[in-house]
Amino acid sequence: MMDIFLHPFEFEFFRNGTIVAVIVGGICGLIGVYIVLRGMSYIGHGLSHAIFGGAVVAFVMSWNFYLGAGLWGFAAAVMINQTVRRTKINADAAIGVITTASFAIGVALISRYRRFTQSFDAALFGNILGVTTQDLWVVAGVALLIIVAIFFVYKQLLFVTFDSEVAQVYGVKTEWIDTLFALILASALIASMQILGVTLIAAALVIPAISARLLTDSFNRMIILSTLIGAVTGFIGMYLSFYIDIASGASIVLLQAGIFGLALIISSLRKHASQRLMHTHL
Amino acid sequence: MQPLIELRQVSFGYGAEPALENIDLHLHPGQFAALVGPSGAGKTTLLKLVLGGLQPNQGEVYIHGQLLNGQPNPHVGYVPQLETIDWNFPVTVEQVVLMGRIRRAAIWPWPSMAEKRQMRTILEQLEIDHLAQRHIRDLSGGQRQRVFLARALIAEPDLLVLDEPTAGVDMRTAENVLHLLADLNRQGMTVLMTIHDLNAAAAHAPWIVCLNRRIIAQGRPEEVFVEDILNETYRGDMMVIRQDGMLFVQQRPHSHTYHEVVPDPVPGHPIEKVNDGYISASV
Numbered sequence: 001m002m003d004i005f006l007h008p009f010e011f012e013f014f015r016n017g018t019i020v021a022v023i024v025g026g027i028c029g030l031i032g033v034y035i036v037l038r039g040m041s042y043i044g045h046g047l048s049h050a051i052f053g054g055a056v057v058a059f060v061m062s063w064n065f066y067l068g069a070g071l072w073g074f075a076a077a078v079m080i081n082q083t084v085r086r087t088k089i090n091a092d093a094a095i096g097v098i099t100t101a102s103f104a105i106g107v108a109l110i111s112r113y114r115r116f117t118q119s120f121d122a123a124l125f126g127n128i129l130g131v132t133t134q135d136l137w138v139v140a141g142v143a144l145l146i147i148v149a150i151f152f153v154y155k156q157l158l159f160v161t162f163d164s165e166v167a168q169v170y171g172v173k174t175e176w177i178d179t180l181f182a183l184i185l186a187s188a189l190i191a192s193m194q195i196l197g198v199t200l201i202a203a204a205l206v207i208p209a210i211s212a213r214l215l216t217d218s219f220n221r222m223i224i225l226s227t228l229i230g231a232v233t234g235f236i237g238m239y240l241s242f243y244i245d246i247a248s249g250a251s252i253v254l255l256q257a258g259i260f261g262l263a264l265i266i267s268s269l270r271k272h273a274s275q276r277l278m279h280t281h282l
Numbered sequence: 283m284q285p286l287i288e289l290r291q292v293s294f295g296y297g298a299e300p301a302l303e304n305i306d307l308h309l310h311p312g313q314f315a316a317l318v319g320p321s322g323a324g325k326t327t328l329l330k331l332v333l334g335g336l337q338p339n340q341g342e343v344y345i346h347g348q349l350l351n352g353q354p355n356p357h358v359g360y361v362p363q364l365e366t367i368d369w370n371f372p373v374t375v376e377q378v379v380l381m382g383r384i385r386r387a388a389i390w391p392w393p394s395m396a397e398k399r400q401m402r403t404i405l406e407q408l409e410i411d412h413l414a415q416r417h418i419r420d421l422s423g424g425q426r427q428r429v430f431l432a433r434a435l436i437a438e439p440d441l442l443v444l445d446e447p448t449a450g451v452d453m454r455t456a457e458n459v460l461h462l463l464a465d466l467n468r469q470g471m472t473v474l475m476t477i478h479d480l481n482a483a484a485a486h487a488p489w490i491v492c493l494n495r496r497i498i499a500q501g502r503p504e505e506v507f508v509e510d511i512l513n514e515t516y517r518g519d520m521m522v523i524r525q526d527g528m529l530f531v532q533q534r535p536h537s538h539t540y541h542e543v544v545p546d547p548v549p550g551h552p553i554e555k556v557n558d559g560y561i562s563a564s565v
Contacts (some may be wrong), residue, residue, distance in 0.1 A: 005550075037371065037372075055502070149390060152389050155381070155387055155391065156384065156385055158373075158377070158381070159381045159384055161371075162368070162371055162373060162378075163362070163366070163367070163368075165335070165362075165366075166360060166362050167381075168335060168354060169333045169334070169335055169354055169355075169358070169360045170354070170360070170381070170382065170384050170385065170437065171354045171384060171385045172384055214329035214373065216372065217372050217417045217419075218372055218374070218417075219371075219372045219373050219377060223373050241285070278430060
């Protein structure tokens with residue numbers, strides 16, 4: 001039994017991959033709380049596609065991957081915010097236009113320079129084999145910065161998430177907070193791309209937060225639960241990926257989907273129990 | 283005395299359509315004013331100008347003699363319409379109230395002991411201290427209004443601005459909320475609110491501002507709640523009934539409405555019932 005647990009750790013790629021999966025799972029869970037409560041679930045999906053476009057551009061222009069794709073994603077998030085603030089276009093439409101156009105740039109460049117199609121499969125679907133020690137340090141650094149940023153703007157972020165318009169009246173610089181959050185989100189997506197893949201990041205952002213929301217009515221508990229679900233599913237998902245031989249992103253997301261199903265059942269049972277209790281008292 | 287809030291020749295429009303025109307309004311410290319007018323009259327827009335959420339197209343807004351210039355007004359505690367709140371959001375009463383401290387809050391995610399003490403005092407003053415750990419969804423209409431009032435008060439404002447504080451609550455709760463505002467006003471708080479219920483405004487607000495894109499009239503209820511002013515404000519046929527020093531405002535029933543005088547429940551106080559079952563006059 002212990003062998004089954006320890007055997008994968010003999011491989012460096014698994015050690016690196018597991019650490020990164022736990023970190024990005026936790027970070028996606030943490031950020032996902034704000035995304036879900038702001039009703040922006042679609043932005044994770046859109047922005048990850050936009051970042052894919054940025055990653056291809058960074059490759060073609062020989063820029064640093066993290067810097068190129070990160071700046072591209074941040075620019076896309078800011079453009080979405082500004083489009084929504086300054087025009088009559090709704091957030092979902094703005095996300096649809098800007099991120100799909102960005103993704104299309106990536107696809108266009110891949111079809112033009114076919115020689116690197118293979119390496120972008122990993123970016124689309126996630127591949128633990130590609131996680132280097134340098135990636136690990138970058139992901140750990142990004143995660144630390146995200147945690148520090150959220151720690152120091154926790155109150156402002158909570159107020160803006162609860163009621164952005166009133167937060168502004170009370171002196172919160174909502175535009176600044178939105179821009180900072182866009183930067184946090186873009187950084188998290190870049191960090192997650194290697195392990196989860198563009199196509200599955202959105203699920204890792206949304207599922208832990210939704211599951212946590214089903215299990216608690218407390219904001220602080222939701223933050224802790226969502227982060228834990230993300231991190232634990234990242235860890236177990238890596239084992240499943242190793243032993244069943246499936247893509248790491250898919251195993252993590254499928255596990256999270258299972259947790260969501262469980263949370264849904266628990267939430268329904270609780271609701272049923274409280275209704276019965278109410279009827280008993282009446 | 284220097285006004286707390288002063289609007290000088292303020293005009294504002296969303297696009298080409300003017301929402302407010304040439305507004306001159308002074309609000310002195312300790313005043314309790316109710317903004318009344320029909321839907322679309324510009325009441326909420328005027329509040330947003332006072333809050334600093336909007337910048338006038340023309341004219342200026344001053345607070346304590348300082349130009350506001352579209353910046354958030356630091357002297358104000360704002361209570362939004364309850365209908366705009368997401369009641370399923372996972373926050374407790376305590377968390378909502380502490381949001382009001384955001385301007386003076388420390389950078390740590392948790393509240394300081396002083397903030398907690400201040401919150402406890404305000405919750406006790408509003409008689410909702412036992413609800414501090416309760417989720418906001420699990421509150422009654424009156425309790426909800428008190429929570430958002432507590433959030434406004436913890437900001438230590440000079441002015442309380444309330445958007446429709448009696449909307450969506452029953453008559454008794456509305457009465458309690460208005461009594462509470464009158465109490466706060468007696469303790470020195472300046473209050474500006476929008477309200478649709480003219481009878482409640484007449485009973486509780488000592489100063490009424492009738493608005494319909496421009497200020498039609500302002501003054502004490504008995505001065506402005508006269509048929510000419512109300513007809514101009516609401517562009518309808520309004521009726522004012524005065525009884526025992528009290529004022530009742532009612533839209534005059536249409537000519538095709540038939541009246542049925544129901545049995546007199548209190549001697550000397552007949553009740554008229556119109557054809558849709560609506561009770562039109564209570565005196």
